[in-house]
Amino acid sequence: MAKITYIEHNGTEHVVEVANGMTVMEGARDNSIPGIEADCGGACACSTCHVYVHPDWVDRLPGKDSMEEDMLDFAYEPDTQRSRLTCQLKVTDALDGLVVQLPEKQI
Amino acid sequence: MTHFVVVGAGQAGASLVARLRAKGFEGRITLVGDEDAPPYQRPPLSKGYLLGEISRERLFLRPERFYGEQKIDLLTGRKVTAIDTSVRSLTLAGPDGAEESLSYDALALTTGSRPRHLPAAIGGALKGVHVVRTLADVDAMAPEFAEGRRALIVGGGYIGLEAAAVACKLGVAVTVVEMGERILQRVAAPETSERFRQLHAAHGVDLREGVGLERLTEGEADAGDGRGDGRVHAAQLTDGSTLEVDFVIVGVGILPETELAEAAGLAVEDGIRVDALGRSSAPDVWAAGDCANFPLGEGRLRLESVQNAIDQAEAVADNMMGAETPYVPRPWFWSDQYDAKLQIAGLNTGYDRVVVRAAPEAAEDLSAPVSYWYFRGDTLLAVDAINDPRSYMVGKRLIEAGRSPEPAQVARHDLPVKELLG
Numbered sequence: 001m002a003k004i005t006y007i008e009h010n011g012t013e014h015v016v017e018v019a020n021g022m023t024v025m026e027g028a029r030d031n032s033i034p035g036i037e038a039d040c041g042g043a044c045a046c047s048t049c050h051v052y053v054h055p056d057w058v059d060r061l062p063g064k065d066s067m068e069e070d071m072l073d074f075a076y077e078p079d080t081q082r083s084r085l086t087c088q089l090k091v092t093d094a095l096d097g098l099v100v101q102l103p104e105k106q107i
Numbered sequence: 108m109t110h111f112v113v114v115g116a117g118q119a120g121a122s123l124v125a126r127l128r129a130k131g132f133e134g135r136i137t138l139v140g141d142e143d144a145p146p147y148q149r150p151p152l153s154k155g156y157l158l159g160e161i162s163r164e165r166l167f168l169r170p171e172r173f174y175g176e177q178k179i180d181l182l183t184g185r186k187v188t189a190i191d192t193s194v195r196s197l198t199l200a201g202p203d204g205a206e207e208s209l210s211y212d213a214l215a216l217t218t219g220s221r222p223r224h225l226p227a228a229i230g231g232a233l234k235g236v237h238v239v240r241t242l243a244d245v246d247a248m249a250p251e252f253a254e255g256r257r258a259l260i261v262g263g264g265y266i267g268l269e270a271a272a273v274a275c276k277l278g279v280a281v282t283v284v285e286m287g288e289r290i291l292q293r294v295a296a297p298e299t300s301e302r303f304r305q306l307h308a309a310h311g312v313d314l315r316e317g318v319g320l321e322r323l324t325e326g327e328a329d330a331g332d333g334r335g336d337g338r339v340h341a342a343q344l345t346d347g348s349t350l351e352v353d354f355v356i357v358g359v360g361i362l363p364e365t366e367l368a369e370a371a372g373l374a375v376e377d378g379i380r381v382d383a384l385g386r387s388s389a390p391d392v393w394a395a396g397d398c399a400n401f402p403l404g405e406g407r408l409r410l411e412s413v414q415n416a417i418d419q420a421e422a423v424a425d426n427m428m429g430a431e432t433p434y435v436p437r438p439w440f441w442s443d444q445y446d447a448k449l450q451i452a453g454l455n456t457g458y459d460r461v462v463v464r465a466a467p468e469a470a471e472d473l474s475a476p477v478s479y480w481y482f483r484g485d486t487l488l489a490v491d492a493i494n495d496p497r498s499y500m501v502g503k504r505l506i507e508a509g510r511s512p513e514p515a516q517v518a519r520h521d522l523p524v525k526e527l528l529g
Contacts, residue, residue: 022165030170032177034129039417041148041168045441045450047500067448067496073525074500 002095006033006051009104018091024100025049025086035102042087044068048106050075052082054099061089061098076103109134111427112197112211114187114367116140118149118416119217119396121168126424128177137180137209139187139199144242145171150413152245153269154443157252158276163242190214190371192389213391213427216368216379217420220361220397220411225261230323235339235354239266240361251354254278259342259352261320263290265442267358268303271312272444274356281312282350284342286319293360296461298479299449299491306447306473319345323355361411363398376400378409383433385423393427395419401434408454414439437507446474450496452503453489455481462514464498464524478502480517487511497524504528 004027006014018027028036028049037048044067053061058081064072068088072078075085086100111127113120116138124138140146147166155161174181182199188206189198196210222238225231237248251258258274260267263285274281287293289300290307307314326340327333342350363378374380374388378400385393385401396416400409410419415436422434440451458481469475476495480502481488487510490502501524505512512527 026165029168032169032173039413040441041150041413043150043154043441043443043448045448046439067494070496071500073497074504 002091002093003097004091004095005097005099006036007099007101008033008035009102018095020092022091023087024051024084024089024091024095024098027091028086033102035106036086037106038087040087044071044085044088046107047071047075047085049086050078050103050106051084051086051100052079052103053084054101055082057098057100058082060094064088076105076107109212110210111136111213111215112209113138113215113217114197115217115219115364115396115398116142116146116181116183117217117219117396118146118168118413119219119420120215121146122417123215123217123395123420123424124174124179125169125177126421127428128179130425130428132424132428134212135180136178137182137211138174139182139185141184141186142241142243143184145169145174145181145183147242148413149240150441152242153239153266154273156242157245157249157270157273159249166242187367190367190392192371192373192392195391211391213393215385215420215423215427216387216392216394216398217396217416218364218367218394218398219416220363222357222361223359225320225323225357225359229320230325230339231357233323233325233339234337235352236323236357237354238357239270248354248356252277252279256280256353257351258282259284259320259350259355260358261355262358262360263287263314263316264293264358264360265291267356268307268444269442270356270358271307272310275307275310275312276445282352283307283312283314284318284320284344285314285316286345288317290314290316294455295491296455296458296479296481298461298463299493302473302477302493303444303447303449306445309473310445315344315346321345323352361397363400363409365398368394368398376407380407384426384431385419385434386426393423395423403436408436410436410438412438412440437503439503447493448496450492450499451489452492452499453481453487453506455489455491457483458488459483460514462517464495464517464520466520480514482511482514485511485514501525501527 016031040046222240257280260283291300321343325335328336368379379394442449462480465477469477478492478498492499
């Protein structure tokens with residue numbers, strides 16, 4: 001279980017608890033947090049679940065695989081350090097306290 | 108209070124009702140579905156869910172509580188049996204068989220599609236013969252996928268090939284028959300077919316193209332009186348051979364679910380005929396998703412995809428609220444087989460040549476990135492990218508912008524694909 005803070009582009013904060021084994025994308029979906037579309041449902045096929053991870057968390061997350069890296073390169077205003085696809089971030093206890101910011105739009 | 112009713116609780120129906128609320132519709136919303144589960148994702152059914160990697164709840168597009176929170180009446184396990192468009196009312200069959208009527212101010216049909224079955228006359232109704240469409244279908248077939256068993260997949264389209272990949276991973280011996288001259292014939296170029304042919308062959312699948320199914324036959328019952336046991340036992344193929352099989356997956360396409368619309372007198376022509384806004388031929392009746400046939404350019408189109416289900420449903424939701432925005436699809440698809448991720452941007456209909464973009468090692472290494480670019484004249488129509496998200500994303504951007512790269516530049520694998528964006 002991890003407490004995750006999602007900050008919408010307009011600044012609205014949502015703090016929710018997400019079960020281990022789910023993804024950070026599913027945590028947003030299951031709590032109706034707007035701004036993460038995840039059209040493909042988590043198949044790393046659409047890049048519409050893009051977020052900016054809080055700077056403190058960049059090095060604490062598991063690395064990106066090449067598929068995620070390549071998809072992110074074409075997301076809306078990606079940041080080489082902070083951008084992640086939330087469908088590829090699996091929740092564990094180690095993610096407790098994670099803060100992610102949502103982009104202005106997905107694609 | 109204004110009442111919008113949406114019939115069909117799949118991807119399109121779920122996207123439509125969520126969009127209505129997101130855009131501020133304050134009237135009453137009812138979403139009716141004939142399956143028991145709340146709206147769920149279908150693509151993982153033939154992939155991760157069948158493999159046992161994804162639980163049932165994780166397939167749900169929204170948690171069950173979402174509908175209550177958004178004041179959306181979600182009626183699951185309920186079938187709409189008739190629509191009377193003259194009085195804006197529909198008939199619902201209850202779980203107990205009792206009928207009730209429901210009035211609407213506007214109605215959206217997101218009834219989706221249903222799989223083609225094999226005729227019972229050739230063994231299509233035998234036990235052990237499955238189609239892939241619903242959670243119930245996949246729950247019924249999952250126990251068949253046990254190590255050492257023998258599966259026949261009828262149809263070499265995406266559904267059949269994804270099922271073949273899952274079966275292989277689980278230790279099932281797989282034969283695929285495709286009666287067309289090649290797998291993926293209806294949807295992809297020969298180059299893409301060849302790549303997937305190699306991939307399945309490398310995993311030990313017995314792929315037989317240009318071979319159809321003659322009939323399925325049942326085993327003998329224990330009584331020994333010559334009567335059958337009702338379960339598929341063998342398959343006779345059009346090349347004269349016979350295969351012993353333990354189960355069969357039928358992936359021979361889907362048909363738009365238009366029965367209800369037809370009975371209600373709506374214009375139907377390969378799907379429910381709608382205009383660019385999503386309006387059917389009947390007043391205040393709309394349609395979106397797999398079941399809808401919409402105008403595009405000079406012609407008409409019906410798309411079977413998640414992209415279309417989401418985007419057309421959202422357009423229709425907006426238009427039901429008066430937006431009057433024509434729907435223009437920006438098609439994309441994907442398929443996962445083994446470790447290959449296929450991503451498709453655009454529609455390849457009418458292509459006259461295919462440009463291959465691949466590094467030299469791709470000939471030997473099936474996991475290497477490779478992409479196939481479909482052109483008509485100098486116009487880029489579509490891209491099939493396998494393990495090559497960069498080509499997919501570049502192709503998608505170009506197609507959506509109505510731009511076409513030089514084919515000779517596309518083929519240059521030594522040039523970063525991003526440079527095609529100019």
